[in-house]
Amino acid sequence: MRWKLSSEVATLWTITPVRKLLVLAVLVVLFIWAASGTGFSISALLMGVSNMAEFLAGMFPPNTAAAGPAWKSLVETVQIAFLGSLIGLILAFLPSFLAARNVSPVWLTIPFRSLLTVIRTIPIIVWALLFVAAVGLGPFPGILATAMYTVGFVSKLFYEAIEAVDTSQVEAVRSTGASRVSVWRYGVLPQVAPHFLGYALYIFEYNVRAATVLGIVGAGGIGFYLLHYMRSFQYDMAATVILITLPTVIIIDGASLYLRKKIV
């Protein structure tokens, strides 16, 4: 029987030359369609190289006068990302179980999946604009925007992780006569917990990067200074902001990756 199964799998995954050509043609058509609609131009890029060189030259040497406010706002950015991630993760926890088809009835999964999809489709910058309008300028709307974005982003990962649990483990707990909540606690949660932790670290790392641009719309963080220096052609000051931001983000990315590998 084994050879038969292998041949079936092989047939399933074989891509014939005709299919390869078809895929290539579709990609070319899509590229032309997108490029023509957006003014994509290699020549414009080449002509802009000199401007770019001028911009880069203006960045050196970086002006250390920006280091103080940049560092302070970078700390604020990390704080926004941390609080936003934490609040978002807490808010996403229960709806994720209610949206998972294998643990909740359909009359709950459909409305919760729809709600989470709506939340997910709104970009973080739009959330920031909404909350700036609602609660004013500063890091607080940034935290709220990050939290809402986190809910939309991780809830999908969460409920997909819940739906991928090994049902035999759930069945084993159920077979002991355990209550529904105990089945959830011992059959589902131990399986999804490492995934949840991994996603939590990933979203924090992502939110640190995302929060660097929230300042552009007045929602706190280092983006405010970056935009201000760029608009006022103080490229040397902007360079200091970038030089302080980059290693911090890289360190957080690395630490998150390391911890995720340890957990999952």
Place this chain on the structure above:
Amino acid sequence: MSGSGKMEPMGRIIPLEQAVPPPMIVLDGVYVDYPNHPDALRDVSLKLHRGERVALISPSGSGKSTLLKTINGLLPVARGTRTINLRGLNGAVSLGDTTHPHVSMVFQEFSLAQRLPVLTNVLIGSLGRVGGWRGLFGIFPNEDRQRALRYIDAVGLRGLEHRRVAQLSSGQKQRVAIARALMQEHELLLADEPVASLDNRTSYSILDLLATLQKELQFTLLISLHDLDHVRQYCTRVIGIRHGRIVFDGPTSTLNDHALETIFGGGDIVDHYPRA
């Protein structure tokens, strides 16, 4: 079960304890359907008596697991009747057709919480009794903890109670699964191919363990097996299933070539069930 005895034909009243005990499980004309596989079990009738050690054999996908899950109440009966007459080893009584009758089960792939310690996995066996907020927050009564430790000792895992299951060998994991099933303290233990994913030596050690515990604790064992040597060595009765129907039910000594052909249809006996 009312009254204290039964009437013999001659009219003498004998105590109930001396009378032939009723079967603990009776399936009568049971059909079980899956959404994409109707009649996964067809017209299945069987009786299980106290203290039996019964092997369940069949070609792959013929209904062994379905039958075990039906007895356990994990699968609903589409037609026919399932009658449970069990008394937990702790004295609790389960009568009638319940969703979670007093039945313990050991699964083929262990089905343990890999990231939880051995002790917690064994304590999961007591969730049918503990439940509620105690179960939710893992606050198990001390007597349950002591009992769990005794069963961990009984399956030969003393000293490993605080180790994560993921760090154990396959044989040790199956021992944890057996301890979890024992923790339920039920009269009937179902084992769904408990040695299918183990090497030969470990398989024998697990089956030895089950046989020893069965003798000591006097539970009934219904075990699906893949190896006829195991069947002949450890079981006194064999039930053979083919295409969802019981096609053989008799003492192990009567499991001859003709019976095997009836169960396996000839072809794949040698591949999957080496003769003794």
